[in-house]
Amino acid sequence: MHTLRPALAGARRIVVKAGSSSLTTPQGAIDGDRIDALVDVLAGRRKAGGEIVFVSSGAIAAGLGPLGLTRRPKDLAIQQAAASIGQGLLVARYTSSFQRYGLGVGQVLLTADDMIRRAHHNNAQRTLLALLRLGTVPIVNENDTVATDEIRFGDNDRLAALVAHLVRADALVLLSDVDALYTGDPRLPESRKISDVRSEADLAGVRTGSAGSKVGTGGMVTKVEAARIATGAGVHTVLTDVSAAEQALAGEPVGTYFHPSGQRPSTRHLWLAHATTGQGRLILDEGAVHAIVTRRKSLLPAGVTGVHGDFAAGDPVDLCGQDGRTVARGLVHYDASEIPDLMGRSTRWLARELGPEYEREIIHRDDLVVLDPPR
Numbered sequence: 001m002h003t004l005r006p007a008l009a010g011a012r013r014i015v016v017k018a019g020s021s022s023l024t025t026p027q028g029a030i031d032g033d034r035i036d037a038l039v040d041v042l043a044g045r046r047k048a049g050g051e052i053v054f055v056s057s058g059a060i061a062a063g064l065g066p067l068g069l070t071r072r073p074k075d076l077a078i079q080q081a082a083a084s085i086g087q088g089l090l091v092a093r094y095t096s097s098f099q100r101y102g103l104g105v106g107q108v109l110l111t112a113d114d115m116i117r118r119a120h121h122n123n124a125q126r127t128l129l130a131l132l133r134l135g136t137v138p139i140v141n142e143n144d145t146v147a148t149d150e151i152r153f154g155d156n157d158r159l160a161a162l163v164a165h166l167v168r169a170d171a172l173v174l175l176s177d178v179d180a181l182y183t184g185d186p187r188l189p190e191s192r193k194i195s196d197v198r199s200e201a202d203l204a205g206v207r208t209g210s211a212g213s214k215v216g217t218g219g220m221v222t223k224v225e226a227a228r229i230a231t232g233a234g235v236h237t238v239l240t241d242v243s244a245a246e247q248a249l250a251g252e253p254v255g256t257y258f259h260p261s262g263q264r265p266s267t268r269h270l271w272l273a274h275a276t277t278g279q280g281r282l283i284l285d286e287g288a289v290h291a292i293v294t295r296r297k298s299l300l301p302a303g304v305t306g307v308h309g310d311f312a313a314g315d316p317v318d319l320c321g322q323d324g325r326t327v328a329r330g331l332v333h334y335d336a337s338e339i340p341d342l343m344g345r346s347t348r349w350l351a352r353e354l355g356p357e358y359e360r361e362i363i364h365r366d367d368l369v370v371l372d373p374p375r
């Protein structure tokens with residue numbers, strides 16, 4: 001068949017993400033046949049010399065049946081308990097399914113919080129690359145049992161896009177229970193399939209708000225956001241139905257193809273912008289906003305006029321202008337309680353009055369990302 005998407009057909013390293021509804025039954029059990037069918041495709045690509053990182057949702061959904069639950073619980077602790085049961089079952093199933101091809105798998109569980117901390121982030125990257133070098137298929141999911149609301153990715157679509165960036169993947173394939181992105185709810189007759197998204201203009205007027213499956217979390221909103229993150233980092237992205245996985249990987253014209261729109265930014269900066277929420281806010285004067293946004297400088301105590309929230313040194317915080325808009329995010333060097341004494345002071349004054357350990361920036365420019373557009 002004519003290959004319309006050579007970037008997919010020729011991609012060496014591919015992140016494939018499958019949603020809960022594609023891997024589990026409505027009764028809250030693993031759908032073994034579907035898993036085997038998908039593994040057939042992934043193993044085939046691996047055997048042909050490709051590298052696959054598989055982001056698998058479904059831990060919570062697969063844990064429902066064993067707990068006698070029929071729908072996703074609202075309580076976070078029960079969701080986490082379900083995930084801890086379901087994750088083990090899922091990985092056991094993947095292990096035996098990939099074994100049919102003599103391929104091993106490695107489980108990688110990540111939280112958003114892990115990923116912004118330099119050491120953890122570097123370790124996750126090294127582990128994933130080592131698993132690929134060793135010829136295995138990493139199976140990634142959010143570490144649901146330890147992720148609290150504040151440090152959750154919340155949806156695996158975004159996680160998959162960030163992992164694609166982390167491993168410098170050539171392509172990202174998002175597999176769902178819908179065959180493509182539509183102009184609106186696919187159940188409505190007036191909704192039209194979108195085959196290519198080349199820029200934001202192609203998304204104008206597209207309605208992604210209607211809820212997804214009972215077991216999935218994000219619906220289409222998070223898939224489009226994931227595609228934005230990935231394509232903005234130069235990763236070719238396809239969204240389609242799990243049953244079309246083989247065609248999508250072969251570059252056939254299925255689903256929706258999101259064309260790359262940007263260059264790769266530094267991985268940590270991408271994490272900081274997309275994987276985190278600020279644990280507090282620093283209010284900056286106009287000069288500091290200019291220094292950070294336009295001149296890409298570090299944030300010094302002299303430019304801070306206010307501090308909100310209860311954060312610790314090392315946490316991500318939002319940097320806001322006097323109008324309250326968030327212009328940047330960064331990893332702060334001080335606890336929230338220390339900052340009022342430093343605000344408005346020059347670093348020289350701080351060193352003289354408080355000691356040389358205070359002669360440092362509040363956020364170093366290597367730990368800062370300017371948010372574009374401001375939020």
Ligand SMILES: Nc1ncnc2c1ncn2[C@@H]1O[C@H](COP(=O)(O)OP(=O)(O)O)[C@@H](O)[C@H]1O
Pocket residue numbers: 018019020021022175176177178180181182183184185186206207208209210211212213214215216217218219220
């Ligand atoms: N514009 C749209 N185009 C396609 N699907 C949409 C759109 N808006 C909402 N949806 C819904 O999003 C669902 C997919 O989301 P979800 O159930 O969370 O998937 P997954 O479990 O695969 O992550 C589709 O089944 C569909 O009903």
Ligand SMILES: N[C@@H](CCC(=O)OP(=O)(O)O)C(=O)O
Pocket residue numbers: 018019020021056057058059060061083141142144154155156157215216217218219
């Ligand atoms: N970590 C969760 C993932 C939840 C999630 O993003 O689900 P989905 O919208 O089906 O991709 C789980 O494994 O259940």
